[in-house]
Amino acid sequence: MSHTRVNQAPPRANRSELAVPGSNPRFLEKAAASDADVVFLDLEDSVAPDKKDEARRNVIAALNDIDWGDKTVSVRINGLDTPHAYRDIIEVIEQGGERLDLIMIPKVGVAADVYAVDMLVSQVEMAAGRRKRIGFELIIESALGMMNIDAIAGASPRNESLHFGAADFAASVKADTTQIGGPNPRYAVLTDPDDAGRRELHWGDMWHYAVMRLVVAARAHGLRPIDGPFGDFSDPDGFRWHANRAMVLGCEGKWAIHPSQVPLCNELFSPSEEELDKARRIVAAMEEAKAKGQGAVALDGKLIDLASIRQAEAMLAKVGERPAPSS
Ligand code: GLV
Ligand code: MG
Numbered sequence: 001m002s003h004t005r006v007n008q009a010p011p012r013a014n015r016s017e018l019a020v021p022g023s024n025p026r027f028l029e030k031a032a033a034s035d036a037d038v039v040f041l042d043l044e045d046s047v048a049p050d051k052k053d054e055a056r057r058n059v060i061a062a063l064n065d066i067d068w069g070d071k072t073v074s075v076r077i078n079g080l081d082t083p084h085a086y087r088d089i090i091e092v093i094e095q096g097g098e099r100l101d102l103i104m105i106p107k108v109g110v111a112a113d114v115y116a117v118d119m120l121v122s123q124v125e126m127a128a129g130r131r132k133r134i135g136f137e138l139i140i141e142s143a144l145g146m147m148n149i150d151a152i153a154g155a156s157p158r159n160e161s162l163h164f165g166a167a168d169f170a171a172s173v174k175a176d177t178t179q180i181g182g183p184n185p186r187y188a189v190l191t192d193p194d195d196a197g198r199r200e201l202h203w204g205d206m207w208h209y210a211v212m213r214l215v216v217a218a219r220a221h222g223l224r225p226i227d228g229p230f231g232d233f234s235d236p237d238g239f240r241w242h243a244n245r246a247m248v249l250g251c252e253g254k255w256a257i258h259p260s261q262v263p264l265c266n267e268l269f270s271p272s273e274e275e276l277d278k279a280r281r282i283v284a285a286m287e288e289a290k291a292k293g294q295g296a297v298a299l300d301g302k303l304i305d306l307a308s309i310r311q312a313e314a315m316l317a318k319v320g321e322r323p324a325p326s327s
Helices: 025-032 049-065 085-099 111-128 143-147 149-153 166-173 208-220 236-249 261-268 273-291 306-317
Strands: 016-021 038-042 072-076 102-105 135-140 159-164 188-190 201-203 224-227 253-256 297-299 302-304
Touching: 016 025, 016 261, 025 038, 025 049, 038 049, 038 102, 049 072, 049 085, 072 085, 085 111, 102 111, 111 135, 111 149, 135 143, 135 149, 143 149, 143 166, 143 208, 149 159, 149 208, 159 208, 208 224, 208 236, 224 236, 236 253, 236 261, 253 261, 273 297, 273 302, 273 306
Parallel strands: 016 038, 016 253, 038 072, 072 102, 102 135, 135 159, 159 224, 224 253
Antiparallel strands: 188 201, 297 302
16 A cells, blocks of 8 residues: 555445435435435426525525434535525525435536635634534536636545536536436447348447446545436336446446435445455455465455455445545
8 A cells, every 4th residue: 555544534324425406495304314424406407497496495494393213414515607506505504403424416517616615614603603614515517617626626535435426517518418427329339240241239328437436436435435426217227238338437326306316326335245245255265375374365366455355445445444545
């Protein structure tokens, strides 16, 4: 490991992150009854421009009146280029009470965006006499944000997680798609013909670079990488595979833009018993090898070494069986 130690964000379950429009009080109540680890009450893109003030009032009432149990509660503020963001921050923190855990900042483009919000939040927090420090969730969803992701991730000790916003990102880079997340049949390659002259179309994952870049930046700064929305909520199989590949790349959770996606997130971002069992066997085999002075051994006919033990420990840390190895 490097001589540089990476501080880890406060640990928090973040397998499922349910988005709820602040303009709909009934949905806010339903969200509290869901199994989502994190609920974000939205003041931004799911709220029509003429409903912004009403949504803010609903969200403040929901923070005060609804029993959120042991959920993490976040509020997505409006973008820093709008006339709404300063009021979102001031009013939600001043009037929302201690229940607010996180603020989600959309469309972060440069590190100074985070710094500016941090400055305002710090003042309001002090003035309101809050005891609990508010953490930040940052959505990376523009070419600018993706370019500056490293500086953004390190811009505030409040930072807890980076989120990939596929819809706005696609708009920002002018990608040839109008759907929210998911695959694109035109992002594919045609295989060479086999002996019978048959060719196959192999679909690729057009979001691979962006998600992997986000995972690397988040982990290098001790933050949680979270995959954003998958818009087609009537396609659970599509959701499942989309979430799977984010999880395989290192994401810790994914947004649910519909309550039906919450149990899928919770299932897919929890390691299976089979994976946990394999990780436990790797740790045990490596501990035995270390005791014999060996650095690498065979397990089930495959080589494992000291890096395998760190992979296994990272897996076991997800269920609290081991401390997380440093990034
Ligand atoms: C989320 O905010 C997105 O733009 O996908
Ligand atoms: Mg967005």
